[in-house]
Amino acid sequence: MQLAQKTIEKSEEEWEQILTPEQYHVLRQKGTERPFSGNLYYNKEKGVYTCAACGQELFSSNTKFESGSGWPSFYDVISSDRVRLKEDTSYFMNRIEVVCSRCGSHLGHVFEDGPAPTGKRYCINSVSLNFKKEGGESKKGEEEK
DSSP: OOOOOOOOOOOHHHHHHHSOHHHIIIIITOOOOOTTOSGGGSOOOSEEEEETTTOOEEEEGGGEEOOSSSSOEESOOSOGGGEEEEEEOGGGOOEEEEEETTTOOEEEEEESOOOTTTOOEEEEOGGGEEEEETTSOEEESSOOO
8 A cells, every 4th residue: 555645736727637527527626426327336356446636545445335326435445544524515415525635636425324344435436536456457437438
């Protein structure tokens, strides 16, 4: 596992040039992808899920589980310093937003209805993630266009 890295700061114009339109909408504008639409929702391979914006390692495939929600779900992060949790009261709901600690990008939300041992469900947009397969190959969380 890599160590948490120095914070990345970019202008929104720079992010818009680096990310695809869908990634920009989710990661920088706090959007949500359609359920069951991302490639990584169905991924069953062993490896590490990274932030699609900055590459920081966030989740292990060992903590991924099938929640039925339509988004990749994990019961724990690789390390607590990899994400920041923020109160989110948008859309008349009380939720906890999950953001990448390195670049501040929106990843999804965490809920208290996950499995043991944590009881947490990190419900993460597939488009917010890339996947590094054990042994090297990478996958993006976006639908193939």
